[in-house]
Amino acid sequence: MPAKSDATLQQQIQQIVAEAIVSGRCAPGEKMPSSRRLAQHLGVSRITVTLGYTELVANEYLVSRDRSGYFVADTAPTRPVFADQTVIDSGGVDWNSKLARPSRLREDILRPPNWQDYKYPFIYGQSDPDLFDHGNWRNCALRAVxxxxxxxxxxxxxxxxxxxxxxxxxxxxxxxxxxxxxxxxxxxxxxxxxxxxxxxxxxxxxxxxxxxxxxxxxxxxxxxxxxxxxxxxxxxxxxxxxxxxxxxxxxxxxxxxxxxxxxxxxxxxxxxxxxxxxxxxxxxxxxxxxxxxxxxxxxxxxxxxxxxxxxxxxxxxxxxxxxxxxxxxxxxxxxxxxxxxxxxxxxxxxxxxxxxxxxxxxxxxxxxGHYDSQLARMARIYGKRRAIMEGCIREFGLEPAGREMHGGSSFWMKAPEGIDTTRLALDLRRESVLIEPGNAFFARRAPDRSHYRIAYSSINAGAIRDGMALLADAIRTAPRG
Amino acid sequence: MPAKSDATLQQQIQQIVAEAIVSGRCAPGEKMPSSRRLAQHLGVSRITVTLGYTELVANEYLVSRDRSGYFVADTAPTRPVFADQTVIDSGGVDWNSKLARPSRLREDILRPPNWQDYKYPFIYGQSDPDLFDHGNWRNCALRAVxxxxxxxxxxxxxxxxxxxxxxxxxxxxxxxxxxxxxxxxxxxxxxxxxxxxxxxxxxxxxxxxxxxxxxxxxxxxxxxxxxxxxxxxxxxxxxxxxxxxxxxxxxxxxxxxxxxxxxxxxxxxxxxxxxxxxxxxxxxxxxxxxxxxxxxxxxxxxxxxxxxxxxxxxxxxxxxxxxxxxxxxxxxxxxxxxxxxxxxxxxxxxxxxxxxxxxxxxxxxxxxGHYDSQLARMARIYGKRRAIMEGCIREFGLEPAGREMHGGSSFWMKAPEGIDTTRLALDLRRESVLIEPGNAFFARRAPDRSHYRIAYSSINAGAIRDGMALLADAIRTAPRG
Known part of the structure; x- marks a missing residue:
């Protein structure tokens, strides 16, 4: 198995050549650059190019002719040509009248998709890349294929x-x-x-x-x-x-x-x-x-x-x-x-x-048995993170709203009277802290903007205290409606 | 992934094998993988596997036969029958009254799930294991994990x-x-x-x-x-x-x-x-x-x-x-x-x-580029199979119902007047021939039992002629309503 970068390069070469053939830029019978020349040109090793070519032969994009090199195969896949390609113009249809049931879904929980770019992601329901048993999942996926x-x-x-x-x-x-x-x-x-x-x-x-x-x-x-x-x-x-x-x-x-x-x-x-x-x-x-x-x-x-x-x-x-x-x-x-x-x-x-x-x-x-091992590992790590969170909640005088019994991966919290947690969450983003405002959990008839959720399933133990300190600061200085 | 002691690995192997036997996935008399193969597959040392196997012999899950390896013992434990377990008793709930929208879906196309056990599967929409580019799919799955x-x-x-x-x-x-x-x-x-x-x-x-x-x-x-x-x-x-x-x-x-x-x-x-x-x-x-x-x-x-x-x-x-x-x-x-x-x-x-x-x-x-290669390969093989099918249709005097232009993977056919193709399909199963009766394709108000579909996407070229001959025979001898 070549080093990862080589493997990637080899696949890139395959991609480039396959694309050139399918798009018609390289026609059947056309001679490919020698592996030495292409290797030089791309700044990769010659063996990488040769492996890529070999793979393309196996996929019938190329044929190899002894001593004279690689050629585009006559059997290579081609792309049908359409002269009159038209850009979709959807101006003609009034979609408002067409949609029988336009959705009136409520808002999602306020969570940015790029949560991993935040330093203090007290975010719920995402996977912690450091915690997941990636190696064994990979083995199982392999086995299943x-x-x-x-x-x-x-x-x-x-x-x-x-x-x-x-x-x-x-x-x-x-x-x-x-x-x-x-x-x-x-x-x-x-x-x-x-x-x-x-x-x-x-x-x-x-x-x-x-x-x-x-x-x-x-x-x-x-x-x-x-x-x-x-x-x-x-x-x-x-x-x-x-x-x-x-x-x-x-x-x-x-x-x-x-x-x-x-x-x-x-x-x-x-x-x-x-x-x-x-x-x-x-x-x-x-x-x-x-x-x-x-x-x-x-x-x-x-x-x-x-x-x-x-x-x-x-x-x-x-x-x-x-x-x-x-x-x-x-x-x-x-x-x-x-x-x-x-x-x-x-x-x-x-x-x-x-x-x-x-x-x-x-x-x-x-x-x-990987599932059980993973649960045990999660319990250990979540337990540790939870203890740190609890310490911070006490130290900074924050107020939990639930009476939890069994662990879980988050705390349900109540902000002091008059604080709008949606606004709080948005303000905290500027300090790289993500919390989840609670309003999305409540019935529409009973809006509640005072609760929030802080999870410890995706934040490293080492980052918790600083994040909690920023949260406590933001609560202290938040405007009260 | 923390390193596991050999003892743990050995236990795991025992667990896996025992579970496979108890669940019935490995039947008495079945040969186990060689210790070398299993060791490779699991990424453990060969001695670990051998120790695991030895333990399983001691526990009467396996027997060892000199020079030919390990086999599931006739005395191996079988799946416990849960006589004493309270099966969920759903007698208390009247589901007919609970289901707001009980389904009244029409029948599926008549197709047995074990179609691969039939010799002449003119069945549609299943994958041909010999045709699919399994190796490259595996590589891609690997890369994606x-x-x-x-x-x-x-x-x-x-x-x-x-x-x-x-x-x-x-x-x-x-x-x-x-x-x-x-x-x-x-x-x-x-x-x-x-x-x-x-x-x-x-x-x-x-x-x-x-x-x-x-x-x-x-x-x-x-x-x-x-x-x-x-x-x-x-x-x-x-x-x-x-x-x-x-x-x-x-x-x-x-x-x-x-x-x-x-x-x-x-x-x-x-x-x-x-x-x-x-x-x-x-x-x-x-x-x-x-x-x-x-x-x-x-x-x-x-x-x-x-x-x-x-x-x-x-x-x-x-x-x-x-x-x-x-x-x-x-x-x-x-x-x-x-x-x-x-x-x-x-x-x-x-x-x-x-x-x-x-x-x-x-x-x-x-x-x-694997998708394009696969399409090219499918086109070639389907083309060949299709030609054989066409030959048989002519030779045996069968009647296609569609006027096809571009290939595809099946023929839409019409049986002679009075033949019920649902019954025909069921009769043909006894001869290991699978065809698809056409009635499921038609609106309820216009039932049609005279059409059928024969696909060549899952049948080997070599089996087509014999299967088509059996089909023609069955049509010739079918009762006409």
Whole structure:
């Protein structure tokens, strides 16, 4: 294996030559520059050029003729020529009248895409490149594109999931949450967002009442916005969602009992049991988003609501976005076969199935034990960062708003009266500090601009104190409305 | 990755092997990889593997046979049967009353998932393992999980696509179809199905009239089924969709001009121009699914409808499912910025974004020229297979139903009067022949059981003649209703 730069150079050479041939700049039969000349010209080693040429021969762009060098092959791919290329002019169509359902989605959480350029990114839900087990992920990806696996992965799987992934989740992940399920009770989704969206499509229609926690994960509210559906928000308290506060005419209750998003509080066992009882009594379904259950490093996580569900009222959601990495887009739903069947149908209409290669790579990552190692490593490092954060919160007199029990990866905070945290967040960017203003988590009818979230999942331990100091400064000097 | 002690590695190997055996993936009597191969594969020393194997022999998972290696023991533990586990009892919930929108999707095309076990798979839309450039895909996947790329891929991309992939499609793929577009006019989707679904969501509501070709790709009809939307089917003729047959109150017309699905006919230039004129005159939008444009190996493909679209009436769809592999789930839409913006919003609600790793791997596969090589190779091999098929069609007196122009990967056929092709397809399975009955392509109001499709994308040239002979025999002896 050549050094990385050589490999890259070689690929660059391939790219340049392939492009020249496809574009017609080099015609079939044309002689290529000798490897020596091209190497000189590009300032690379001759072997790099030769390897690039060899690869191009294998791909049938070039042919090699003994002693006379490389020539553009007669079989080389060409690009069809169109004389009359026209630039798209979309001036003619009135899109406002064409769009049947223009979106009126609420704002995202205020987060710049280039968060990695900030010195103090107290940002949530992104992967920490230093923490992720990149080497083993790479090995698993490699293994999943091995010839034997790959042949099956390249196929259209119609509506099926990767059996290896399903098996591992059923046998190893769900039992940790106290859940036992059969293969016809699980569906792989493109992350928790995709699962929530499908559930909302299938269970909600006009006249049915959905309950959401307030505050709650903004992605869920966006789903309702897009459906033109108005859900009922119920305020959580310091123990999460109170069963008493659920109206008797509820049809579906969306909740995050293990780890409320965004306050991180854990619903106590008594409430869980009450919740299940209420579900039976008032005949409603519970959608349990088992958000961040793997991040319970302070105490063992409480068993999932689903694990106590005798009647089948609970639909359970898990995701690998926080524990593996968010760009993965992989999660799962556990529910009754009748529901899973419908979800599978809906999924096939919307996107057929989650990409097979991603499913198999994840299956290897899980089954070879890398997932567990990574969780252990994350717990250790998050624990350390969290301790520093807690120290700073005390030292600088900041005010946490949640009563957290199990760890997680963020603190939910309350700014002093009169401070607008959206403005605070924007001001802090100028000092290279990123925090997340809380307004996006609240129902529209109850805007709240005093909360904010600070996460420690993407910031190095060494940067925390300086960042927290800047945050405390900014709060001290912020204008109060 | 911290170095693991040999003892840990050895335990891991034991775990992996034990798990494979217990789960049934390795059956009793199966030969294990040699210690050298497994050591190489796992990147551990050979002695570590040997110690692991020895331990597994002691635990009766494996037996060692002198000089021939290790085998799964007949006494090996098998998967525990969870007799005592409480299977989730969903008896308490009446799912029929809970599901707001139970699906009434039409049937899929009749295709067994284990099609690879059939000797004569004239099956469509699956990848041919012998044809796909597996080695180079693997290289690209590797490159995409290289440390530098990966750090960016692991992130949540919010609503953005991979810039490298977008750039390549804009600069190299679309120009081949005569299309020029800007980055705000393109969106990456989870295949064409996902693109069609999003377009239908955004452009269709009650009171708006969608036109679909009859016959047409069943996935599109399923989208309407799921939406409870009734589209108007317009019969195609031997030149595809006739502009004259589009009713003046049409709002959106779904069409496959380059290569009609499933008949494979190409819409002539005059019709294309008429279609664009009609769109302007009657103010409708055209959704152009540029289905199989890469498979035009008999003649150059006609330029896309989109390339002649001055007014911006055309929304263009491309996919890599046929040209790279179906399990990839990657496609794109080109349209006006206003539409693309809405689609991006919808996509973020439904699934956030297509997995980043897949996008980057594809970007490399394209930009390094492997995509073009693969297309050239497919054209050559499909051309050869097609010629054999044509010979057999003539020799056995079978009747093609389409007038094909450009190649593709299948023939659209008509059985003699009175033959039910669904029954024919089922009968042929017993002789290890797979054909696709045509009824799934037709509108419900006009059921048609006399057509069928035979594809040559997944069958070896050497198997074609015998398979076609069996098909001809079955047609000759089939009962006529």
């Amino acid at each position: 091995g010839r034997r696996d790959f042949d099956s992965l390249a196929q259209d799987h119609y509506q099926n999931d990767d059996p290896m992934l399903v098996e591992f989740i059923l046998r190893h992940i769900l039992p940790r949450r106290g859940i036992r399920a059969n293969p016809d009770e699980i569906l792989i989704t493109l992350g928790a967002q995709n699962a929530l969206w499908m559930i909302a499509q299938l269970l909600l229609s006009e006249g049915q009442k959905a309950i959401v926690e307030n505050p709650c994960f903004p992605g869920l509210r966006k789903i309702f916005d897009q459906m033109r559906y108005v859900a009922a928000s119920v305020d959580v308290d310091s123990d999460g969602l109170a069963p008493d506060s659920i109206p008797p005419d509820a049809d579906v209750v969306f909740t995050t009992p293990s780890h409320h998003a965004p306050t991180n509080v854990t619903m106590p066992l008594t409430r869980r049991l009450q919740m299940l009882e209420r579900a039976l009594q008032d005949d409603f379904l519970i959608v349990e988003d088992d958000y961040e259950f793997e991040m319970s490093f302070l105490h063992s996580p409480a068993p999932a609501l689903k694990s106590m569900d005798q009647a089948g009222s609970v639909i359970y959601l898990g995701s690998f976005s926080k524990s593996i990495f968010p760009g993965l887009r992989l999660g799962y739903v556990v529910g009754a076969p009748a529901l899973i069947r419908e979800m599978r149908q809906l999924r096939s209409v919307v996107l057929r199935h989650p990409p097979s290669h991603i499913q198999r790579t994840t299956a290897y990552f899980l089954s070879l | 290289g440390r530098r790329d990966f750090d960016s891929l692991a992130q949540d991309h919010y609503q953005n696509d991979d810039p490298m992939l977008v750039e390549f499609i804009l600069r190299h793929i679309l120009p081949r179809r005569g299309i020029r577009a800007n980055p705000d006019e393109i969106l990456i989707t989870l295949g064409a199905q996902n693109a069609l679904w999003m377009i239908a969501q955004l452009l269709l509501s009650e009171g708006q009239k969608a036109i679909v070709e009859n016959p047409c790709f069943p996935g599109l009809r399923k989208i309407f089924d799921q939406m409870r939307y009734v589209a108007a089917s317009v019969d195609v003729d031997s030149d595809g969709l006739a502009p004259d047959s589009i009713p003046p109150d049409a709002d959106v017309v779904f069409t496959t001009p380059s290569h009609h699905a499933p008949t494979n006919v190409t819409m002539p230039l005059t019709r294309r121009l008429q279609m664009l004129e009609r769109a302007l005159q009657d103010d409708f939008l055209i959704v152009e699914d540029d289905y199989e444009f890469e498979m035009s190996f008999l003649h150059s493909p006609a330029p896309a409808l989109k390339s002649m679209d001055q007014a911006g009436s055309v929304i263009y769809l491309g996919s890599f499912s046929k040209s790279i592999f179906p399990g990839l789930r990657l496609g794109y839409v080109v349209g006006a910025p206003a539409l693309i913006r809405e689609m991006r919003q919808l996509r973020s609600v439904v699934l956030r974004h297509p997995p980043s790793h897949i996008q980057r791997t594809t970007a490399y596969f394209l930009s390094l």
